[in-house]
Amino acid sequence: MKKYIYLSLLTFSSLIADTELDEIKQQLKAQQTATQQLETKLYNLEQKSTNTSASFSQNAYLPDMALILNMSALSRDVKNSEYENFAIPGFIDAGNGHLPFNKNRGFNLNYAEFAIHAVVDPYFEAFANFHLHPDEFEIGEAYVQTTSLPYSLRVRAGKFKSHFGRINSQHQHSWNFDSQPIIYKSLFGPDAISDPGIQLQWVAPTDTYIMAGVEALQGTNGRSFGDTESNNLYVGYVKSSIDIGEDLSVLGGVSLAHGENTTNNPTDVYGVDLTLREQLGSYSSLVWQSEYLYRNKELISTTDKQAGLYSELVYQYNNNYSGGVRYDLITKNDTDLSAYSGIDSDNLDRYTAMVEYKPFPMSRLRLSYTYDRTKIIAGERTDINEVMLSLNIAAGAHGAHNY
Amino acid sequence: MRKIILLTCLLSSMVFASLNVDTTYSTMGTVTKKIGGDLVNVTVLGSPKYDPHFIVPKPSLLAKLHRADLLIMNGGGLELGWLPPLIRSANNAKIQNGAKGFLDMSHFVHMIDVPSSVSRGFGDVHAQGNPHYSTDPYVIPVMAKAIEAKLAELDPENSLVYKENLDKFLTEWSSYLKTFDAKMAMCKDKNVVQYHELFNYFLKRYEYKSFGNIEPLPGISPSSKHTIELINTMKKNSVKIILQDVYHEKKTAKFIADKTGAKVSVIPHDEKAVKDADTLKNFYNTIADRICQ
Numbered sequence: 001m002k003k004y005i006y007l008s009l010l011t012f013s014s015l016i017a018d019t020e021l022d023e024i025k026q027q028l029k030a031q032q033t034a035t036q037q038l039e040t041k042l043y044n045l046e047q048k049s050t051n052t053s054a055s056f057s058q059n060a061y062l063p064d065m066a067l068i069l070n071m072s073a074l075s076r077d078v079k080n081s082e083y084e085n086f087a088i089p090g091f092i093d094a095g096n097g098h099l100p101f102n103k104n105r106g107f108n109l110n111y112a113e114f115a116i117h118a119v120v121d122p123y124f125e126a127f128a129n130f131h132l133h134p135d136e137f138e139i140g141e142a143y144v145q146t147t148s149l150p151y152s153l154r155v156r157a158g159k160f161k162s163h164f165g166r167i168n169s170q171h172q173h174s175w176n177f178d179s180q181p182i183i184y185k186s187l188f189g190p191d192a193i194s195d196p197g198i199q200l201q202w203v204a205p206t207d208t209y210i211m212a213g214v215e216a217l218q219g220t221n222g223r224s225f226g227d228t229e230s231n232n233l234y235v236g237y238v239k240s241s242i243d244i245g246e247d248l249s250v251l252g253g254v255s256l257a258h259g260e261n262t263t264n265n266p267t268d269v270y271g272v273d274l275t276l277r278e279q280l281g282s283y284s285s286l287v288w289q290s291e292y293l294y295r296n297k298e299l300i301s302t303t304d305k306q307a308g309l310y311s312e313l314v315y316q317y318n319n320n321y322s323g324g325v326r327y328d329l330i331t332k333n334d335t336d337l338s339a340y341s342g343i344d345s346d347n348l349d350r351y352t353a354m355v356e357y358k359p360f361p362m363s364r365l366r367l368s369y370t371y372d373r374t375k376i377i378a379g380e381r382t383d384i385n386e387v388m389l390s391l392n393i394a395a396g397a398h399g400a401h402n403y
Numbered sequence: 404m405r406k407i408i409l410l411t412c413l414l415s416s417m418v419f420a421s422l423n424v425d426t427t428y429s430t431m432g433t434v435t436k437k438i439g440g441d442l443v444n445v446t447v448l449g450s451p452k453y454d455p456h457f458i459v460p461k462p463s464l465l466a467k468l469h470r471a472d473l474l475i476m477n478g479g480g481l482e483l484g485w486l487p488p489l490i491r492s493a494n495n496a497k498i499q500n501g502a503k504g505f506l507d508m509s510h511f512v513h514m515i516d517v518p519s520s521v522s523r524g525f526g527d528v529h530a531q532g533n534p535h536y537s538t539d540p541y542v543i544p545v546m547a548k549a550i551e552a553k554l555a556e557l558d559p560e561n562s563l564v565y566k567e568n569l570d571k572f573l574t575e576w577s578s579y580l581k582t583f584d585a586k587m588a589m590c591k592d593k594n595v596v597q598y599h600e601l602f603n604y605f606l607k608r609y610e611y612k613s614f615g616n617i618e619p620l621p622g623i624s625p626s627s628k629h630t631i632e633l634i635n636t637m638k639k640n641s642v643k644i645i646l647q648d649v650y651h652e653k654k655t656a657k658f659i660a661d662k663t664g665a666k667v668s669v670i671p672h673d674e675k676a677v678k679d680a681d682t683l684k685n686f687y688n689t690i691a692d693r694i695c696q
Binding site for chain 2: 119122125145147148149150152153154186201202203205206207208209210211239242243246249251277279281282283285319320359360361362367368395399400402403
């Protein structure tokens with residue numbers, strides 16, 4: 001009996017062993033196939049991942065580039081031919097005014113601007129704005145700026161817009177209104193203080209933001225300076241900002257520009273600016289911005305003392321809509337006005353109102369109305385009404401704007 | 404007497420915090436405090452009540468950046484609209500991109516929703532992927548480790564303290580995650596829509612399904628056509644939860660809720676974005692409480 005049991009057990013176990021062996025054999029085979037498949041896959045992937053990039057490609061180093069387009073449709077109760085010979089008594093004589101933007105009734109293509117920014121190396125960043133008017137190419141700005149100087153310093157060199165005042169350093173497309181404030185236009189013309197030169201800025205190591213800057217510039221601006229036998233313009237400013245609570249911020253500054261005018265005599269321009277911004281939500285704010293400029297321009301035997309201001313209030317309702325009003329005023333005009341005898345040249349001021357629609361942060365439609373009481377047209381003081389619809393777009397890699 | 408000495412020691416160590424750290428958003432700031440303790444002085448630049456894409460670049464932020472030894476940013480393009488001009492004007496060599504005191508947290512996070520192609524025609528799409536990873540509680544240890552390594556690099560003398568704080572924090576956080584996951588496992592309704600794709604990391608982690616956004620394209624305001632389409636989608640898939648953030652308009656969400664019978668839940672996108680989210684844990688607890696139905 002025992003024998004039988006042993007025997008059957010033996011056969012049974014050998015049977016099991018046989019099936020086990022087959023199974024293992026099959027598994028091994030399956031694994032071999034799987035390994036082979038994996039190897040083929042790996043080989044194919046390796047073939048694909050071989051670096052075949054162009055040996056000298058520099059595409060990754062392309063600078064940020066943007067196209068800024070600005071255009072308008074405009075209606076004005078003065079003929080184009082008369083408007084372009086406007087005068088602002090005491091500041092701009094007839095035919096001397098330069099009107100680069102929104103000059104014509106009808107349609108205007110103001111500019112196509114090509115803006116470039118790139119990190120040069122660990123020490124410099126470079127910026128350039130190529131300003132293309134319909135029949136003119138201009139280097140609006142082109143400068144390098146340090147990124148890693150010690151002692152809280154930063155140096156900028158090249159052609160740039162001076163940080164005098166508040167609006168001077170900002171590009172036209174980032175202003176709250178399309179037109180330049182009258183006092184800036186009168187003292188400096190459309191490009192304001194923008195020159196080849198060098199700038200040094202220092203930020204104080206304090207809890208409150210205090211920044212001081214000095215600039216040495218060529219002084220090519222003929223309206224206030226313009227003695228270009230050598231560099232003649234020096235600009236200095238101090239700016240500071242405080243927050244009142246979490247949502248109200250105040251930014252103020254004082255500026256001085258000292259240069260030599262075309263009569264080889266000194267011109268001093270003083271500026272005071274104040275901006276208050278109340279944040280009402282992520283996309284809603286109330287901004288009140290004002291600037292006052294005073295110019296002391298020595299001539300051969302006399303001294304012109306002239307001043308003016310602008311004050312603007314802009315309400316941002318949500319991320320799409322905003323609206324604002326601005327008031328411009330010439331407050332002082334002590335100069336030779338004999339060319340305007342018989343013409344009322346007092347109380348030069350301007351009112352502007354606008355509503356703005358931004359479908360997206362990169363595009364902006366703005367409808368504005370201007371009532372301009374600063375101009376002499378064809379020998380007569382003329383109040384000008386203007387309605388304008390402007391479109392501005394910034395396409396491509398365009399960096400964020402400053403405060 | 405002993406107490407007084409201890410107290411003065413404590414106070415003086417707080418006064419003489421060795422590193423000034425700026426973080427762009429609140430969650431990262433709090434993680435930095437957990438690792439740095441009294442050795443760091445943390446300043447959060449962007450208020451959690453506002454859209455993190457559009458922080459107002461107030462000049463007062465320049466003074467804060469100017470004094471920083473380390474800037475920790477979210478990255479992934481979230482700060483593109485406000486931080487670069489501030490860094491440029493703060494005149495602080497230590498925190499420039501590429502310097503030792505510049506930490507981009509997105510380099511440590513596995514980014515999701517990375518688009519294969521980018522055009523502004525698709526709205527305000529982030530080329531590097533969805534930058535709103537802070538809503539995933541599992542990202543906190545990743546942040547903590549990256550911050551510990553950076554603090555130890557900048558302040559090697561105190562590296563042991565940072566390591567100790569990190570270990571303590573990681574232990575605490577992993578036990579928190581266990582209870583948190585258990586809590587999330589109780590949630591039944593997993594169908595949602597959101598205003599902006601702010602919560603994708605959280606939704607992915609806890610297997611929620613998002614059926615669309617209130618904004619038609621990232622950064623574009625809602626349109627009536629898109630809203631009606633969304634309402635139909637929600638009805639078809641019986642979506643009952645609308646995830647609303649704190650800073651967008653709430654009118655559209657309410658309108659959709661009226662039409663679909665869904666519930667609008669205001670979800671914080673950052674620590675301290677709502678009152679209940681006052682601490683790191685409460686930030687995630689608030690998300691869970693308001694999303695879980």
